Amino acid sequence: MPFGAVIALQLGSLTRQLGAQSFTGAASVLAIIQQASPLVTALLVAGAGGSAICADIGARTIREEIDAMEVLGVSPIQRLIVPRVLASMLIALLLNGMVSVVGVLGGYFFNVILQGGTPGAYLASFNALAQLPDLWIGEIKAVIFGFIAGVVAAYRGLHPAPGPKGVGEAVNQSVVITFLLLFFVNFVLTTVYLQLIPSKIG
Numbered sequence: 001m002p003f004g005a006v007i008a009l010q011l012g013s014l015t016r017q018l019g020a021q022s023f024t025g026a027a028s029v030l031a032i033i034q035q036a037s038p039l040v041t042a043l044l045v046a047g048a049g050g051s052a053i054c055a056d057i058g059a060r061t062i063r064e065e066i067d068a069m070e071v072l073g074v075s076p077i078q079r080l081i082v083p084r085v086l087a088s089m090l091i092a093l094l095l096n097g098m099v100s101v102v103g104v105l106g107g108y109f110f111n112v113i114l115q116g117g118t119p120g121a122y123l124a125s126f127n128a129l130a131q132l133p134d135l136w137i138g139e140i141k142a143v144i145f146g147f148i149a150g151v152v153a154a155y156r157g158l159h160p161a162p163g164p165k166g167v168g169e170a171v172n173q174s175v176v177i178t179f180l181l182l183f184f185v186n187f188v189l190t191t192v193y194l195q196l197i198p199s200k201i202g
Contacts, residue, residue: 057157
């Protein structure tokens with residue numbers, strides 16, 4: 001909701017200065033769906049889910065549970081890592097949908113109520129300029145971000161420094177590394193998307 005509100009307020013102010021208020025809806029919704037929602041989702045998954053995964057795997061590692069599984073012939077990757085990574089991807093996908101809906105509603109509310117925009121123009125501009133791939137790229141980003149968060153958290157959890165302090169440091173490192181990777185991957189995906197998918201002409 002705050003992301004949608006901030007984007008709507010900023011774009012509403014800018015488009016009013018440029019005399020292009022009719023495009024506020026399209027710009028706000030596309031910014032939320034393509035950029036804000038996947039990133040917010042990724043930060044939530046990495047910050048909450050990724051840190052929990054890393055802490056759990058790290059604690060098992062320093063207690064030598066991972067080594068015990070390998071001795072028993074049980075693959076820790078298949079038994080512990082794969083389900084958590086798949087769960088991160090699924091949760092990111094579902095959470096991105098919810099964040100997108102709430103963000104768009106927040107942007108609509110703040111643009112129409114606080115800035116005096118017209119509901120019809122807000123929705124009409126979105127319908128004129130938005131296209132289905134705009135939604136798909138947001139969902140694809142969310143799945144990829146969930147995969148990155150799960151893999152990085154699992155990797156750092158499998159390779160902590162000895163002792164509880166090492167697990168805590170591994171958790172911090174996993175979150176920081178994930179955030180840096182997310183912004184880089186987001187840049188790459190956005191660049192590729194804008195090159196491959198032509199803009200819709202209203």
